[in-house]
Amino acid sequence: MKHLNKLFVAALMFAGLSSQAQDSNNPWAITFGANAMDGGRVSAASKVEDQFSQYFNAKDYWNIIPSISYVNVSRLVGNNISFGITGSVNKIDKFVGERPTIPGDYPVTNPGDLMYYGIDGIIKYSFLKGWFDPYVHVGGGYTFMGDASAGTVNGGLGINFWFTDQIGLSLQSTYKQSFDDTRTPDYDIASHMQHFMGISFKIGGKDTDGDGIYDKDDACPEVAGLKEFQGCPDTDADGIADKDDSCPEVAGPKELNGCPDTDGDGIADKDDACPEVAGPAAMNGCPDTDGDGVADNVDKCVDVKGPAENAGCPWPDSDKDGVADKDDKCPDVMGTVANNGCPELSEAVMKSLNDYAKTILFVTNKATFQQRSYAVLKNITAILKEYPDAKFSIEGHTDSDGNDKYNMKLSEDRAAAVKNYLIENGIAPERLSSKGFGETKPIDSNKTKAGKANNRRVEVKLVK
Template sequence: MKHLNKFLLASLCILSFSTMQAQDDDNPWALGLGINAVDFFPTGEDAPLGGYFDEFFNTGDHWNILPGVSRISLARNIGAGFYFEAAGSVNQIDKYGDEGWDNLSYYGLDGTFNYSFRNDANAGWFDPVIGAGGGYTWIDENGFGTVDGTVGINFWFTDHFALTVQTIYKHAFDDDFDSHFQHVAGIKFAMGGKDTDGDGIYDKDDECPEVAGLEQFNGCPDSDGDGIEDRQDECPNEAGLAQYNGCPDTDGDGVPDNKDECPTVAGLAEMNGCPDADGDGIKDSDDECPNEAGPKENNGCPWEDQDNDGVLDKDDECPEVAGTAANNGCPEPTVEVIEELNEYSRTILFDLDKATIRSESEETLQAIADIMKEYSNTIFHIEGHTDSTGSESYNEKLSRERAASVREFLVNAGIPENRLTSEGYGESQPIASNNTAKGRQENRRVEISLDKEREMKENATQEQDTTNQGGM
């Protein structure tokens, strides 16, 4: 035991210096003090030793225990539940399995990397630990290296104090030396502070522990330096005024920028900070005529109707030609025009029992197309009719195909497809008696009318598209 006092003195000096450095650097450390017991028996060796874990808790026959503090350790947290622990221990060996020894001195220096299943400082009182490492052991004057494996439990009663129990298996590298178990029981003190964000304020006192901040705000930041901490600053990245909760008022109109829809131009509070140059109650950004007062219904512009047809120019697809509201301000064919179209259409000739248009009718169809082009917003409906000769189904099919042939000719002549519809009515709508040759001839005809229902739907769709585009 002549080296015992020197060993303890040296260990305490090293630990005192390390602890002082740790406190200066604000690093988390743990100091452990305890007693240790060395047991050679349950190591799987030959007699007088036993097999692995034989009589593992036979303290009276096999454990070598030195009364008083015989082990001291220092642990340093690495992160994510891992920490490194360095330990020094002393003991006196007088039991070697089932044999006795003559009070041999025992010294051990060990270092292990450990994992705590508690996995976070101050996160629970029950703290199982496993670890692995290595060390060097002296028995009397003989020294040898070991590979160490350890399991233990820390019982944390406070954030800084724990009881600890631990078992270490030390496997000797050299067969001439003896593997053994070392059991430890003691206390552990956690030292140093945790400062996650590195702002000099410990996490326990830091109201914003993961973001570097200022002491005057209990560790919380003031990113824009306006004297208002970010948590209470509605504009944390722009220096502002306390009266606006940390937001600036760039244009000085009394509306802070975060609520000002026009932050660089002075405006009115009732317009959310935007100006209304003509005073018509519509902010300039929404006013199509910002310097002329006008009603909201006309987007801030005064009413204007160049052709005096009752349709405002903004809604008038033919603003310079008087038309009707139903036709978006464009003119509609009169009764006389429709009659003129039908005078032409009734002269259209087809091949016998076919939908093929005879060549002598092409000039007539071109005249119809020229008239239709004058009414670009009007949808025309082409009707095919027959006399009663033949079956009703055949007549309906033939009339539908003839109406479609006329529509196809007009499309090829330049009339948009969406401005033409066609249908065949067969013999269902005669205009003369089918009992005479003259009457049947009059019933075999093509007529043109206005497709008002289709036109209304078309206009409604266009208005909806315009509304949707305006809202985007």
């Protein structure tokens, strides 16, 4: 058997030169088994019917040794075609010598227990894929029998029966055509048949995670998984592979990519701001009890409508005038919507202001108030405070006594004195302005004492 070991090593080295895979999963196939050499009957017979009439007559024509006597290593080269090499050994004790002179007479003799060795390259074409795998093959090789040796051209049929994805029974018959001149054993090699029966093993497929699915077909080659998920796991057993499951550790429906929906509102818990209370998608899964467009989870006034900018609460209206404090220019004084929450000055109020203003008295030719005018100024101040959003112009006027320039300056000073008093007593400066008109806008005759008194006046005008 030392020769068989040499053949096996040679076969492995030769197969290593191939670059294709045995099948889509395993790159190699190795077959071990027994071979039988037909003793040259096929080439001794001149008629086709005689060549194959004793095809299965193992008792009379087959040479077999009771041990593993051949090994084949092969790989696929694409499109169901594989290429490999076979090494075989046998011992020839049955051989049909020269062609018979008497038709049908094929005497079998022992040529001397000659050792037989064959090294053959083989190209196979498989017809089917599956457990039943018939094929044809061609090739060539070199045969040694005793001291004789010759090259041969080979061809034949075979079939594989795959019991599993990797183990099968292989049966093959090969015709070896020799071109030697004679059929003399130990001198020339006669054409002959060689039969093979062995167990085939497909090897070389890689399954990194050990889940029984080859890496090339495994969508998750480094994590053990299930066949129905192309080798990927389904940790939460929800029927969705972890690689496609947005929540791989918690079971959920396919509609939500494997994530649960505790409140049943159609929004996955991971995206639901209120996972235990049903709510619309527009509110991120939270309810809106008061219907103000602000979800309950961020609404500080859940049962009362209010704007989002105030956290779902209504804006305060301290003076109850219908204008929210944030928009009310007079938040502490009831007013009207038209006047931005401030009270509106009626004609009656303006008349009252000017009735007071006309009674403001100054020291002659000065902008200094007479003592009795302070009560009037306090009344004017009180009225202006009731209308904190209103702006006013304080206007000063004189009679015609004196020159025009002097009267203009005096009217300006007196108007400014009233404005300064109001500011000093709590009226915002930006609400007031003052101006003098001298004697240019009389309201009465300057020819009488009473008329002049009327023309010496202060007026209050509303600035709109």
